[in-house]
Amino acid sequence: MDRLTEYLFPKQVSTFAQDIDNLFYFIFYTSLALLAIVTFGMIYLAIKYRFKKNDEVRLTSSTDHNSILESSFVIIPLILVSITFVWGIKSYLNMVTVPNDAIEIKVTGQSWFWTFDYPEGGSTLNELVVPSGVPIKIVLSSKDVLHSFYIPVMRAKMDVLPNRYNVMWFDARHEGIYPIFCTEYCGTGHSQMNAQVVVMNPKQYNVWLAEAGSEDDDLPLDELGAKLYSKKACITCHTLDGSPLVGPSYLQTSQMWGQERVFDDGSSATIDDNYIRNSILEPQSQIVAGYQGVMPTYQGLLNDRELDALIAFLKTLKEDSEI
Amino acid sequence: MSDNHHNNYLTYPKGIMSWLLTLDHKRIGLMYLFGGMFFFFLAGVIALGMRLALATPEADFITNDQYNSMYTLHGAIMIFLFIIPAIPGALGNILLPLMLGARDVAFPRLNLFSFYLYSLGAVFVIYTILAGGVDTGWTFYTPYSTSSTTNVIPMTLGIFIIGFSSILTGLNFIATIHKMRIKGLTWYKLPLFVWALYGTSLVQITATPVIAITMVLLILERLLGIGIFDPALGGDPVLFQHFFWFYSHPAVYIMILPAFGIISEIIPVHSRKKIWGYKFIAYSTLSIAFIGFLVWGHHMFTSGQSVFSQIVFSFITYFVGIPTGIKIFSWMLTMYKGQVSFTPPMLYALSFLFLFTIGGLTGIFLGAVALDIHLHDTYFVVAHFHYVMQGGTIIAFLGGLHHWWPKSFGAMYNQTIANICAIGVFVSFNGTFFPQFLLGLRGMPRRYATYAQEYADIHSYSTFWSGILGLSIFIAVVNLLWSLRKNNKLDPGTNPWGALTMEWTHTTSPPHPHNFEEEPVLTHGPYDYDKVLVKPTLKRK
Amino acid sequence: MSHDKSSPDFLYHHFYDVNQQYETSKLGMWAFILTEVLTFGALFVAYTIYRAWNPDMFINANLLLDVNKGLLNTIVLIGSSLTMALAIWAIQLKKKKLSLVMLFVTFICAAIFLGIKYLEYEHKFHLGQLPGEYYSYMGPEIAHMNNPHIFFSIYFIMTGLHGLHVAIGMGLIAWLMVLTARDKLHSAYYTPMELVGIFWHLVDIIWIFLFPLFYLIG
Numbered sequence A: 001m002d003r004l005t006e007y008l009f010p011k012q013v014s015t016f017a018q019d020i021d022n023l024f025y026f027i028f029y030t031s032l033a034l035l036a037i038v039t040f041g042m043i044y045l046a047i048k049y050r051f052k053k054n055d056e057v058r059l060t061s062s063t064d065h066n067s068i069l070e071s072s073f074v075i076i077p078l079i080l081v082s083i084t085f086v087w088g089i090k091s092y093l094n095m096v097t098v099p100n101d102a103i104e105i106k107v108t109g110q111s112w113f114w115t116f117d118y119p120e121g122g123s124t125l126n127e128l129v130v131p132s133g134v135p136i137k138i139v140l141s142s143k144d145v146l147h148s149f150y151i152p153v154m155r156a157k158m159d160v161l162p163n164r165y166n167v168m169w170f171d172a173r174h175e176g177i178y179p180i181f182c183t184e185y186c187g188t189g190h191s192q193m194n195a196q197v198v199v200m201n202p203k204q205y206n207v208w209l210a211e212a213g214s215e216d217d218d219l220p221l222d223e224l225g226a227k228l229y230s231k232k233a234c235i236t237c238h239t240l241d242g243s244p245l246v247g248p249s250y251l252q253t254s255q256m257w258g259q260e261r262v263f264d265d266g267s268s269a270t271i272d273d274n275y276i277r278n279s280i281l282e283p284q285s286q287i288v289a290g291y292q293g294v295m296p297t298y299q300g301l302l303n304d305r306e307l308d309a310l311i312a313f314l315k316t317l318k319e320d321s322e323i
Numbered sequence B: 001m002s003d004n005h006h007n008n009y010l011t012y013p014k015g016i017m018s019w020l021l022t023l024d025h026k027r028i029g030l031m032y033l034f035g036g037m038f039f040f041f042l043a044g045v046i047a048l049g050m051r052l053a054l055a056t057p058e059a060d061f062i063t064n065d066q067y068n069s070m071y072t073l074h075g076a077i078m079i080f081l082f083i084i085p086a087i088p089g090a091l092g093n094i095l096l097p098l099m100l101g102a103r104d105v106a107f108p109r110l111n112l113f114s115f116y117l118y119s120l121g122a123v124f125v126i127y128t129i130l131a132g133g134v135d136t137g138w139t140f141y142t143p144y145s146t147s148s149t150t151n152v153i154p155m156t157l158g159i160f161i162i163g164f165s166s167i168l169t170g171l172n173f174i175a176t177i178h179k180m181r182i183k184g185l186t187w188y189k190l191p192l193f194v195w196a197l198y199g200t201s202l203v204q205i206t207a208t209p210v211i212a213i214t215m216v217l218l219i220l221e222r223l224l225g226i227g228i229f230d231p232a233l234g235g236d237p238v239l240f241q242h243f244f245w246f247y248s249h250p251a252v253y254i255m256i257l258p259a260f261g262i263i264s265e266i267i268p269v270h271s272r273k274k275i276w277g278y279k280f281i282a283y284s285t286l287s288i289a290f291i292g293f294l295v296w297g298h299h300m301f302t303s304g305q306s307v308f309s310q311i312v313f314s315f316i317t318y319f320v321g322i323p324t325g326i327k328i329f330s331w332m333l334t335m336y337k338g339q340v341s342f343t344p345p346m347l348y349a350l351s352f353l354f355l356f357t358i359g360g361l362t363g364i365f366l367g368a369v370a371l372d373i374h375l376h377d378t379y380f381v382v383a384h385f386h387y388v389m390q391g392g393t394i395i396a397f398l399g400g401l402h403h404w405w406p407k408s409f410g411a412m413y414n415q416t417i418a419n420i421c422a423i424g425v426f427v428s429f430n431g432t433f434f435p436q437f438l439l440g441l442r443g444m445p446r447r448y449a450t451y452a453q454e455y456a457d458i459h460s461y462s463t464f465w466s467g468i469l470g471l472s473i474f475i476a477v478v479n480l481l482w483s484l485r486k487n488n489k490l491d492p493g494t495n496p497w498g499a500l501t502m503e504w505t506h507t508t509s510p511p512h513p514h515n516f517e518e519e520p521v522l523t524h525g526p527y528d529y530d531k532v533l534v535k536p537t538l539k540r541k
Numbered sequence C: 001m002s003h004d005k006s007s008p009d010f011l012y013h014h015f016y017d018v019n020q021q022y023e024t025s026k027l028g029m030w031a032f033i034l035t036e037v038l039t040f041g042a043l044f045v046a047y048t049i050y051r052a053w054n055p056d057m058f059i060n061a062n063l064l065l066d067v068n069k070g071l072l073n074t075i076v077l078i079g080s081s082l083t084m085a086l087a088i089w090a091i092q093l094k095k096k097k098l099s100l101v102m103l104f105v106t107f108i109c110a111a112i113f114l115g116i117k118y119l120e121y122e123h124k125f126h127l128g129q130l131p132g133e134y135y136s137y138m139g140p141e142i143a144h145m146n147n148p149h150i151f152f153s154i155y156f157i158m159t160g161l162h163g164l165h166v167a168i169g170m171g172l173i174a175w176l177m178v179l180t181a182r183d184k185l186h187s188a189y190y191t192p193m194e195l196v197g198i199f200w201h202l203v204d205i206i207w208i209f210l211f212p213l214f215y216l217i218g
């Protein structure tokens, strides 16, 4: 059973994962039995009563019902269904009753990345950090279209809506790093709208909370920029190889350094540090011609050092490509 | 039988206009058949393209946007242009009046009008493709669909128009079944295919208006920003989901009930045996149609509905399984003490039993709300619905096509090739879609153009088999078409399966333009294989 | 397989007799009415939901509609339902002229209905009480209320769809007048008139629901 579980399912990390997998097994084995009845019954009857080469075409039996058999078609499924229902509801109620002592983390979905806001202040992008063994309440909302927040190892999923807060919770038992997916179609970057959940032991978590982000302090600017480029989800819309995606490629921006950028309203500006900074903080103010104004603002999500890092990183691209 | 060309609806009257303006249900049925097959082919080829892109985790030769557009078109065309309108439109039209002993459906002009509405809708959909596609998924969830820059309006307009076509067909069939039966053909003497069409039509006329109005609201939302579904304007996107699924869940029974009907015809004929539990099958059709209206919420288990609704929808969902199970067991038991021949239609029917049972039972997994939270919008759902739609409806449709082909065209295909294709479809279908259950359990989300490395092996395996699947269906269809060549005509009196329903015993193959040369008189029930012996005959002209 | 010589010319070839044809047409019409009810049903659901969510806004927005015009329209439409029924009654009794007159009155009532509707719409357009994004009215009745544009969206969609039905009905009634004048309809065969009659009563009944929901309950 354990080997099978390992093969069929992602790791069972949340407290209720095992219960849900067991519900699966119950339905699975009863279904297997029903399927076996249908399949073997069918093969047996088809072969036993097959029309053989030398048979005469003849009138056949008029048997077309059997009350006992027929009532069992209704009663047995009814029993199975009732068990499934009771079990299913028990598991479900378990999944929706959030413990009172849960830590509340606010999750915001936006095309196409996730932001996590922690109760003690501080926020992360595309990386949810939680302590193990403590119930976590996730409060979800969206800034634009629908998304859905899915952590396979927790067996937990909930739609993320723009006009209301949805709630889910889990209690992680095993430390580790696991994937998070967006499972409601949300446009071009839907399949890249991934994140990670990092489950730490509570001690580490507290340390992490205290010095969130500071580990990057001694990285050189351009290296930090390269790291942020993927960590802050710029990668979902901007490539480094010159091919446009949702937004212009960084390589192009870098190569056009000092030249004029034309916007969709016909105006233009020179690409320089200020322009880049403005593009990141107020992307809607100047929209590059040929693109749509879908870039989200990073106001409040990046500090000054991080902005500098991204700009430094962008500038290096041109040099790299010239070699 | 006299051999003048007046007694064959295919050759009389002549000329292209006589087809385009025909009021003959059989000809209209054929036009639906070829229209539907065209779109099946188109959406199938798109699917193979998607599978190719999914063979590796990266989006190799297409962009995300192209992939998103492809799966939307694949799903929407399969559903709105092929299985909902074309299967009842084709087989239903060709067979219904023949099975009732009627000269035509109740409203022949309406029938033709309905076909042209379908064509008009199809034009919009084709326009959508040429104009660059649409990327919302076949479910058109707001607010993405109100903000997407792709061609949402032509697509939804097309669906709106096809919805009308579907309503009119349903209305026509209901009136036909009620009022056009010949004397003595009481409800319990109807072939079960007719019962199935009756259930289908009831769902069509009651559910389709809701999707029609929903599409209108969506279009207005895009054009005028009416604010009903758009949260930015105070509207509620979840209301859209309720409206959409209030139609689209019953719509899955529009897709499967005709297939049930086909299976109820094929199995008794090819087992030469009275059908097991006639009344049970007939009533289970109606109860499925009815219960089907009460379960739409099971598509919204993660939308944040109230806990109470979740439980109620989950509860009712299970109950659809019971009448369906009755049918499955009855079909199986029909073979008991019969004479089972392994003809192409029968092979399709047997694979239907196996595949649909898997598809239906996995529906029960999804109906269990606690489990669905893990499985929703993963490949488990994709596998479920391909098992019921392709493994169920399409397989039954292919079986029905092989069963009634000699009737409709007066020609017989190569049965050995057809049998090999039937087995090929069965094996490669399982090869393509069974692995997707595993993908889903392991957490692979659907509608993903790119995905994590860990899913790569299973995906490429699925892709491999999808190629064989496409090939098998293709050869099966070519085999059918090849039988239409000259000098391959059957004697008009041929009844290759020894079937007892009226379309076989009371008219020629292909039938007379007015269906029956004389007013038919009911002589026996549709499944009286214990009383009436008709020997299978297969004579070439 | 054609009918014997005595079969009337209005009998389509695929029916066995007149009665079968009549019954079939009627059943078809009723099935159609069912789909209409469901179409409007979906909109009534939308109305109910938004009303439940924004009760105050609905009550206040409701004050912006003109009850008198609405009442007048209700009377006109009920009257037309009556004349429609009379037209059928007259043709059964072979009173062709009377039947034509009644159809004409029905037609005129429908036109009056649309005329009044036009005035109402016109006034609302003028004030900016428009659906959705185009809404701009900020009068005192409605100030501080959430999303009044949704009320007007639903109002325009429902009354607009109903108005469309009235317009289609006018076309059908005109067609009936032509048929009757040319003696295509007579006491032995008036099915089309009966079917349009059913349709017209439906249009009337839908209005009888729309009127209180939008104009009266506050």
Ligand code: HEA
Pocket: A034, A038, A076, A077, A078, A080, A081, B139, B252, B253, B255, B256, B298, B299, B301, B317, B318, B320, B321, B322, B324, B325, B326, B328, B356, B357, B359, B360, B361, B362, B363, B364, B366, B367, B368, B372, B375, B376, B377, B381, B384, B385, B388, B389, B392, B393
């Ligand atoms: C032909 C179409 C068809 C049919 C017939 C069905 C049949 C059923 N479907 Fe399926 N379904 C779809 C097409 C169909 N479905 C589609 C297209 C989607 C996805 C839409 C989208 O999101 O894009 C979907 C999605 C879907 C979901 C939502 C999943 C999700 O998005 O999270 C659910 C959940 O409950 C579900 C359940 C069922 C059930 C319970 C049945 C039942 O009717 C099955 C009944 C049959 C059996 C149960 C088997 C035979 C019975 C026995 C052998 C007897 C014993 C039975 C018992 C003990 C119960 N379906």
Ligand code: HEA
Pocket: B037, B040, B041, B043, B044, B045, B047, B048, B050, B051, B071, B072, B074, B075, B076, B078, B079, B082, B083, B136, B137, B138, B139, B382, B386, B389, B390, B394, B432, B446, B447, B448, B449, B466, B469, B470, B471, B473, B474, B477, B478
């Ligand atoms: C009737 C319904 C139907 C059918 C039959 C199919 C058939 C197939 N489907 Fe599809 N599918 C859907 C309905 C259907 N699908 C829906 C509704 C969705 C969801 C969309 C959404 O998410 O919005 C979907 C989604 C979907 C996905 C998931 C995409 C995603 O979520 O990212 C995948 C991936 O593998 C897939 C694959 C296939 C394949 C390989 C086939 C193959 O079986 C196809 C094989 C057939 C052919 C290759 C054609 C055969 C050839 C002929 C008929 C020739 C005859 C003609 C002449 C000779 C002239 N489908």
Ligand code: CUA
Pocket: A109, A111, A112, A146, A147, A148, A182, A183, A184, A185, A186, A187, A189, A190, A191, A193
């Ligand atoms: Cu966000 Cu998909």
Ligand SMILES: [Cu+2]
Pocket: B248, B249, B252, B295, B296, B298, B299
């Ligand atoms: Cu469903």
